[in-house]
Amino acid sequence: MFKLNNETFDAKHRVAWGITGCGDKLRETLEMMKDVKEVYAGGLDIEVFLSKAGEQVAKYYRIMGELEEHFSRVWVESDANSPFLAGRLQLGDFEFLLIAPATSNTVSKTAYGITDTMLTNAAIQAMKAMVPVYMMPTDYREGTTVTKLPDGRDLKLKVRREDAENVRKLVAMDGIFPFERPEEILGIFTKYIGHKEAS
């Protein structure tokens, strides 16, 4: 049991957060996850799972220290089944899997059922076990997007039609819930844990 804003909650909630090798929206997602962690304080346990490229990009954006400081465990992909995220999701260790931000690589593999990385395997196996999967593709709609580099400069990128079409495939799929913006993350947690305002 834990108390939050005079409400009592049953147990500690556990969530797996997957981070792919995606610089776009990485900083914004991290800030939102730190806020979420603060809102739910001791009632929420978030374990971080970085893809191999996710680790490279996290180092490039210099966020490894913050991940280790704010979240209970930080795992790095070795292969599709280790760390054993897919198995732990199927065994009910986590309430849901959140993959944010998601590269076009992870999105397109998931759209076609390819499971050769830790996070694509986790997403597909979670769906088979009816554990909800939330994914934030950065290449969400066709057009252009502007991303921030670690040194603060802007980088304009094209979002390819094919990548946006893969997102539409995920939207049509059972058990996975794609979303577009880091600001939507708190709403996902409130859906599972309770309706709380960030204090």
Ligand SMILES: Cc1cc2nc3c(=O)[nH]c(=O)nc-3n(C[C@H](O)[C@H](O)[C@H](O)COP(=O)(O)O)c2cc1C
């Ligand atoms: C610094 C850096 C930033 C990157 N940012 C992105 C990105 O924003 N979106 C994307 O789709 N790929 C990006 N990539 C490329 C992916 O990391 C690469 O496609 C990788 O194979 C993705 O693997 P994963 O989906 O298993 O994490 C970036 C690579 C580097 C080195």
